[in-house]
Amino acid sequence: MADKTPHILIVDDDREIRDLLSRFLEKHGFRCSQAADGRDMRRVLADAKIDLLVLDVMMPGETGLQLCAQLRAERNTSLSRIPIIMLTAAGEETDRIVGLEMGADDYLPKPFSPRELLARIRAVLRRGGMDGSSLDENSGGETVPMLVFDNWRVDLSARRVHGPDGEVELSTGEFDLLVALAERAQRVLSRDQLLDLTKGRAAQPFDRSIDVQIGRLRRKIEADPAQPKFITTVRGGGYMFAAKVSRENHPA
Known part of the structure; x- marks a missing residue:
């Protein structure tokens, strides 16, 4: 039977933050993968079914805003629909507004409490009716x-x-x-x-x-x-x- 545990991908160039969030979310029942940049993110998305992205805005090279826009423009339906929570610098209201304009589902300003991120992840997954197989096709009821x-x-x-x-x-x-x-x-x-x-x-x-x-x-x-x-x-x-x-x- 397929694993129904929600799979979260954390995209952040700060390894310490990635490791901290991964340990915390795994402790609360999630599976986690990590990516340091856009290339790593695309590799993970190609190899695994991801239920939600935690995406940092400020990264060298491709920014989180650029990656969010690229995903929302994807022709692959499942990739374009992955829920995205953006991590933004404290007080950067412009980043939050632009992120929402580009298709992010929620945002969280840094620094933040891991418990608040956990609550927001659960809220976004609940709104999407997700249980680990959230992006599957209709299960075939009558x-x-x-x-x-x-x-x-x-x-x-x-x-x-x-x-x-x-x-x-x-x-x-x-x-x-x-x-x-x-x-x-x-x-x-x-x-x-x-x-x-x-x-x-x-x-x-x-x-x-x-x-x-x-x-x-x-x-x-x-x-x-x-x-x-x-x-x-x-x-x-x-x-x-x-x-x-x-x-x-x-x-x-």
């Missing part, structure tokens, strides 16, 4: 639950989104946000509600990542992101999914 609106289908089991022109690649955070909105269509949701629905306890006070992810999501599903017809802004209220959404079960 029906597949779908959210359907206009010519769009959101496959809740395989975590895939299909639009009029084919499949649209979403990060874990973007998918969770779309589902949170679509499942509560035609209801106004505040930023705090959306943070709670998508991040739970990992949400931080004054977290603006919802606005960043709304912008990214609009660019992927709206015909005109500047004039959105699905995800509308409600002044003083938050956001609303304006389309009518139905929940259907389709044959697997």
